[in-house]
Amino acid sequence: MNLPLEPGSYLLVLTGAGISAESGIPTFRDADGLWQGHSLEEVASPEGFARDPRTVWRFYAERRADLASAAPNAGHRALVEVEERLGDRFLLVTQNVDGLHTAAGSRRVVELHGNLMRSRCTGCDRWPFKDSTVYRPNGLPICGRCRAKGRNALLRPDVVWFGEPMPRDGMLRIQAFVDAAGPRLRYLAVGTSGVVYPAAAFVDAVRGRGGQTWLVNAELPANADSFDHVEIGPAGTLLPALLASPAAAAAAL
Numbered sequence: 001m002n003l004p005l006e007p008g009s010y011l012l013v014l015t016g017a018g019i020s021a022e023s024g025i026p027t028f029r030d031a032d033g034l035w036q037g038h039s040l041e042e043v044a045s046p047e048g049f050a051r052d053p054r055t056v057w058r059f060y061a062e063r064r065a066d067l068a069s070a071a072p073n074a075g076h077r078a079l080v081e082v083e084e085r086l087g088d089r090f091l092l093v094t095q096n097v098d099g100l101h102t103a104a105g106s107r108r109v110v111e112l113h114g115n116l117m118r119s120r121c122t123g124c125d126r127w128p129f130k131d132s133t134v135y136r137p138n139g140l141p142i143c144g145r146c147r148a149k150g151r152n153a154l155l156r157p158d159v160v161w162f163g164e165p166m167p168r169d170g171m172l173r174i175q176a177f178v179d180a181a182g183p184r185l186r187y188l189a190v191g192t193s194g195v196v197y198p199a200a201a202f203v204d205a206v207r208g209r210g211g212q213t214w215l216v217n218a219e220l221p222a223n224a225d226s227f228d229h230v231e232i233g234p235a236g237t238l239l240p241a242l243l244a245s246p247a248a249a250a251a252a253l
């Protein structure tokens with residue numbers, strides 16, 4: 001199938017962990033949804049961090065280490081190509097914190113759940129900063145600025161945990177894009193289980209405005225019934241065909 005992008009149409013894409021699976025990055029819920037026996041809520045919530053910051057930092061340090069050897073795959077690259085055709089009529093919203101869309105060359109990206117390779121302080125308002133440090137298993141990172149003032153505030157990864165709000169600028173950007181697109185909006189969700197809000201509800205918002213909706217996923221997600229078109233399979237294989245330009249799609253016939 002080819003996703004028809006008539007002249008003037010807009011494409012809003014939502015990606016989840018599934019698009020990075022073929023880059024070797026584990027998804028959250030595919031196996032048993034556990035990390036070393038801990039539930040996702042234990043390692044991805046402010047309450048979990050307050051209770052056991054060492055375990056939470058071990059989870060993120062391990063993922064930082066894994067990311068060092070990961071590279072974008074054909075699914076990421078297919079999204080770069082369609083962005084090059086659509087320009088400002090394209091917006092990519094990712095729930096992933098791995099930065100692989102940007103590494104592939106995507107430019108119009110909203111990182112809805114933050115970025116794994118940034119940290120911020122839990123005690124002061126210093127700006128989030130790039131941080132690829134794989135903190136030692138038993139050490140806890142302390143903010144250097146707070147320490148200089150005699151305080152021991154912990155650093156935390158600059159990601160969005162359960163119960164925390166989405167970045168305001170990102171949500172405003174999505175709203176402005178949807179408003180500009182009006183009835184010319186096309187929506188594509190890729191590699192996401194459709195259980196985490198607000199992202200899981202984007203499809204209903206688009207349909208409520210008369211936009212058409214597509215899904216590419218390895219299996220039927222929780223919100224599959226909300227989509228007009230569903231393709232089941234690996235994103236790295238399906239996306240290049242779905243998003244091929246009309247000329248490329250015709251040549252492939």
Ligand code: BJW
Nearest residue numbers: 016017018027028029095163191192193196197218234235
């Ligand atoms: C492939 C594939 C291949 C595999 N090709 N496919 C409304 C109703 C009910 C609950 C809520 C609601 N509104 C809010 C909530 C609460 C909560 C929530 O959604 N809870 C539900 C779980 C019940 N939401 C929140 O708390 C959010 N905050 C919020 O709403 O704030 C409101 C607020 C306003 C004002 C003030 C204060 C608060 C925050 C959610 C944050 C989620 N954070 C995490 C961690 C991020 C950091 C990190 O990475 O560690 O985000 S949790 C985790 O889940 C991560 C992911 O981005 C997210 C989604 O997971 P994803 O991407 O879908 O991955 P998987 O593993 O679930 O699925 C992968 C899929 O890919 C599978 O289907 C595979 O089949 C498929 N796949 N290989 C294609 N090759």
